[in-house]
Amino acid sequence: MEQYQDRLDGLFQALADPTRRAVIGRLGEGPASISELARPFGISLPSFMKHIHSLEESGWIRTRKQGRVRTCALEEAPLAAVQSWLSAQRALWEGRTNRLEQFVTAQGQEHPE
Amino acid sequence: MEQYQDRLDGLFQALADPTRRAVIGRLGEGPASISELARPFGISLPSFMKHIHSLEESGWIRTRKQGRVRTCALEEAPLAAVQSWLSAQRALWEGRTNRLEQFVTAQGQEHPE
DNA sequence: GTGATACTTAGCCTTATGGAACAGTATCAA
DNA sequence: TTGATACTGTTCCATAAGGCTAAGTATCAC
Numbered sequence: 516m517e518q519y520q521d522r523l524d525g526l527f528q529a530l531a532d533p534t535r536r537a538v539i540g541r542l543g544e545g546p547a548s549i550s551e552l553a554r555p556f557g558i559s560l561p562s563f564m565k566h567i568h569s570l571e572e573s574g575w576i577r578t579r580k581q582g583r584v585r586t587c588a589l590e591e592a593p594l595a596a597v598q599s600w601l602s603a604q605r606a607l608w609e610g611r612t613n614r615l616e617q618f619v620t621a622q623g624q625e626h627p628e
Numbered sequence: 629m630e631q632y633q634d635r636l637d638g639l640f641q642a643l644a645d646p647t648r649r650a651v652i653g654r655l656g657e658g659p660a661s662i663s664e665l666a667r668p669f670g671i672s673l674p675s676f677m678k679h680i681h682s683l684e685e686s687g688w689i690r691t692r693k694q695g696r697v698r699t700c701a702l703e704e705a706p707l708a709a710v711q712s713w714l715s716a717q718r719a720l721w722e723g724r725t726n727r728l729e730q731f732v733t734a735q736g737q738e739h740p741e
Numbered sequence: 742g743t744g745a746t747a748c749t750t751a752g753c754c755t756t757a758t759g760g761a762a763c764a765g766t767a768t769c770a771a
Numbered sequence: 772t773t774g775a776t777a778c779t780g781t782t783c784c785a786t787a788a789g790g791c792t793a794a795g796t797a798t799c800a801c
Contacts, residue, residue, distance in 0.1 A: 528644035531637055532789085536713075543720030550747065560748070562790050569788090583747045583798045589721065598714050600649075605707055607656030645759080663777060673778070675760050682758090696768045696777045 519596035525573035526593050534558070535566050539575060542589040549585050632709035638686035639706050647671070648679050652688060655702040662698050 519526065529535050538552055553563040567587065570576045578587045632639065642648050651665055666676040680700065683689045691700045 523649065524644055524646060527640050528788095531641035531644055533637060534789095536636065539717060540720065543717055544724055548747085558789090559791060561750085561792085564749075565789065580748085583796095585748070591721065594714065594718055594721065598711070598718070601707065601711050601714070604652060604656055605711070607653065608702065608704065608707065611657055647759095661777085671759085672761060674762085674780085677779075678759070693778090696766095698778070 519574060519592055520600070522574055523596070523600060525569075526575065526597055529570055529573040529575055530597075532566065534563075535570055535575075538566065538570060538587075539589065542576060542587060546586050546588040549587065552587060632687060632705050633713070635687060636709070636713060638682075639688065639710055642683055642686040642688055643710075645679065647676075648683055648688075651679065651683060651700075652702065655689060655700060659699050659701040662700065665700060 530539075534556055537555070541547060541552060549564070549567060550560070552567070553560055556563060567576070567578070570587075571578055573593075574590060575593050576587050576589055578585050580586075643652075647669055650668070654660060654665060662677070662680060663673070665680070666673055669676060680689070680691070683700075684691055686706075687703060688706050689700050689702055691698050693699075
């Protein structure tokens with residue numbers, strides 16, 4: 516998972532588009548072919564392929580071609596990498612609010628009513 | 629938090645840049661002024677301001693100007709919104725792997741050694 | 742072999758992004 | 772009131788993003 520921590524730019528960039536988030540959502544249910552994935556979206560296949568490439572390059576999915584069909588599958592590690600970054604932010608935030616609470620409490624004890 | 633679910637494009641887009649992720653990290657420790665935030669980065673102030681604007685427009689931070697100093701503070705809701713989307717993906721993924729396990733187990737019981 | 746299927750490549754267009762420089766405004770400190 | 776500080780506004784630039792069409796390649800089914 517560590518190797519994904521320095522690829523957060525691409526991982527987040529990939530999530531910034533609703534088409535790509537939907538593809539990730541679909542692939543969470545299991546692998547699928549390109550045209551199967553593309554069907555729900557009203558865009559041309561070449562345009563859709565760009566999304567697939569960006570998902571593959573960023574690391575979100577892996578693909579494999581057998582015959583004329585390319586099958587896409589979700590990778591597991593990026594989800595963990597991204598969640599890990601967010602958890603760290605959450606921890607920072609909560610650490611700070613805890614310290615704030617302690618500060619306020621301490622002030623209250625220094626200057627009681 | 630719900631109002632952030634349809635703003636995921638912007639929230640993720642904002643996270644796709646290391647400067648902006650660093651700003652969010654810094655603000656997790658507490659509010660700071662623009663120039664205080666900009667100091668660690670070797671870019672011009674107007675360029676840095678663009679990052680601040682994109683963080684504010686996407687909803688990650690709020691800012692307030694008093695005198696000549698603009699102070700920035702982290703919002704809490706976006707973190708929850710983003711984590712919630714990721715958790716949903718995780719749940720999908722794990723639901724699927726669970727079903728796969730059950731399938732494999734069932735197969736094993738149908739065709740025991 | 743021929744036609745249909747499933748991509749794939751190439752090129753074009755428009756808008757967005759992330760950087761820069763330079764000049765301007767508003768406040769604060771002396 | 773004058774100089775320094777802290778932004779802010781404007782304009783420019785190069786590259787990337789996300790869409791399109793048209794044409795190409797490789798399989799598969801007959």
